[in-house]
Amino acid sequence: MTQERPIRVLIAKPGLDGHDRGAKVVARALRDGGMEVIYTGIRQTPQMIAEAALQEDVQVVGLSILSGAHLELFPRVVEELKARGVDDVLLFAGGIIPQEDIPAVNKIGFTGVFGPGTDTNDIIAFVREHAPVRA
C-alpha cells in the first residue's frame, strides 16, 4: 500500500516588499489544507527563491508581491529556477497584479494569479488540481 506524499509548496516574497499578510495567510491555509509549506520570509532575491525551491524539493512555488515589481522579478525567478534544472514546478502568484498584466504573467508560467479578496479554498483547490505528481 502506498501512502500519498503531501504536496510540498514554497511560498516566497521576491524583492524588497514587506507586505507579508497575504503570503502568511496563504501559507497557513495551504498547511491547514494538508500540504507541507515552506515560507521564505520577505526580501528574497530570485536566486534565493530558486535555491530554496531546489533544496526543499517542492512541487509548487507561490510568489507574493505588492510593490508593482512583478514584471521585473517574476521572469528572473523563472530563469533562476530553469538554471537549476527546476522546470517541473507549478507556479502561482498573488498580491497586487493589475488585470492587464495577467496575460504576461500567465505567459511566463504563472498559471494561477490570485488577487486581493481571493478565497483561500480556491488556492488550495488550484494547487491540488495542478501540482505535478512526485514519486
Add this chain to the structure above:
Amino acid sequence: MSKSTQEWLESTWGKAISRFPQRRPKFESSSGVDVDPLYGPEALAEWNYHEKLGYPGEFPFTRGVQPTMYRGRLWTMRQYAGFADAEESNRRYKFLLEQGQTGLSVAFDLPTQIGYDSDSPEAEGEVGKVGVAISSLEDMETLTNGIPMEKITTSMTINSTGPILLALYVAAAKKQGADLSKIGGTIQNDILKEYIARGTYIYPPRPSLRLITDTFAWCKDNLPEWNTISISGYHMREAGCTAAQELAFTFADAIEYVDAALKAGLQFDEFGGRLAFFWACHSNFLEEVAKFRASRRIWAQIAKERYASKDPRAQMVRFHTQTGGATLTAQQPLNNLVRTTLQAMSAVLGGTQSLHTNSYDEALALPTEESVELALRTQQIIAFESGVADTIDPLAGSYYIEALTDRVEAEAWAYLKRIEDIGGALVGIEQGFQQREIQESAYRLQKMTETKDRIVVGVNDFVTDSMVEPDLMRVDPTLGKRRAQQLAALRKRRDNTAVERILARIRAAAHTDENTMPLFIEAVEAYATVGEICSVLREEWGEYQEVMTI
C-alpha cells in the same frame, strides 16, 4: 416608572426576540468581544466624567489634545504621495497644494527605505514603484524645489534610513535659506514596527534604537518643531491585528523608545512633546472612534505614572490617521470611496491631528491624480459640509461610545501587561510574540470572510461579474536606467575625497556614542548618497534577520 436595561432586555426585547430572531447569532468587535443589543446608564454606573474624560487640552485628554480642537484649526489634510523620481513627485505635491492640501507627506520607494541607491543591484525593478527614489541631496533639492519649507510641514514615511533622510531635508532647507527653528514635520523613525509588520529594517535593533535616540537628542537642540518619531500602529493593523492590539503594540514600542532615550541620558519632558503617533482607521465606525479616544487616555497615564511627566504636552497623543488600506477591495473599486468616507469620519470624530484618505483605486495600483483629488475632496466635504467639526468630541457621553472606549482601553492595558511580562516590546519581537498575534488575527479575519461571518460588500456578497479596472498609474519602466546615469554623473562630479573622509568618520562613530546626525548632515552636504552611508553602517552593524513565525 423607571426600568433598568436588564429589565427591558428580559421583557420587551425578550418578547420581540422570541418572535423575530436576530439576523446573526452574535455581534462582536474586531477582537471578538460581544457587543450588547443596547447600552444604557448602567453601562456607565461607576463612570466618572472628570476622571474619564475631563476637558479638551487637559489631562487625560480623552476629549482631544487641543483646547480648541477643530474650532481653531482643522486637522492637517496630508495625502501620502510620491512615485517615480523627485521631479514627478514635486509636480504631484504642487498639484496637491494647489487643490488645498495643507501639508506634505512623502512616500519613498523601497530601495530608499532600505538604504539602497537607485543604481544598486538590489533596487532592480523597485525604483520609483511605491514612492519616490531619493539617493542624494540633488534629489532632495529637486523634491522640495519651489515649496516653502519654512511654511509647509512635511511628514516622511521613512524608518531605518530616517535619520539620513532627515539630514537630507535639513540640508535642502539650509540651501533654501530657511530658519531651522521654523522647520516643521515628522519622520516616522519607528523601527520596531518594521520588525513586527512593515519590513523595511536594515540593522539589528540595538544600533537602530541608537540612531533613533540620536535624532531625539539632535532635534531637541537644533530642530525644535520637528516630530522626531511617529510611533505607528497603522502597519500592524494593516497586517491584521485588532483595534486593541494596535494600541497595545504601539504603546509597548513607545515605552521601548522612551526607555532607550532615558538610558541615553535624556529627560522625558524634554523630548516627550515631540513624540507623535500614527493610527489606522478601519471600518468598524464606532469602535474606531472609541480606539482614538482610548489612545489618548492610555498614553497620558503612561506619561504621568511611568515617566513622572509634568509637561502636559509630553502626555498628549498627537496623531496622524490613515484610512485602512487593507479594507479596500479590488472588486467594485468605487465602493472604496464610501469606505474611505466613513473611516475618515471616524478619524475626525476621534480627534485626529492629520489625516490621509486612501484613493479608491489603491487595491489595484498607485492612485491616479483624479482618484487622489477625490480622496482629498472627501476630507474637505467632511470638514466644511458635514458639521462634525463644529463642536469638540461630539460623541462623548453616548452610553455605547463611552462603554466601548473603556473596553478598548481595558483590552489594550491587558495586552500591554502581557508584553511587559515577556520583557517588553523588543523581547516580544525577538520571540515573535507580536508577529504571531497579528498572524492569528489576520487568519481569523480571513476565515470569517470565507465563512461569511463577516461580509465584505462586492467580495463575498453582493458580487458582480464584471471586473472593470479603472485607468491605472504606471511608473516609467526606463526610470531605473535614467536614475543610474544621474547617479554616475553625480559620483563623478562631487569631491570624492571629502566623501571618503566623512564616510570614514561615520564608520568610526558606529562604535562610539558620538551623535550621528551632524555626521549625516555633513555627509549628504558632500553629496554622499543614502546607499553609501548605509553600506558603511551595514558593514559595521550587520543586518537584521527576520524571526520566522510561520
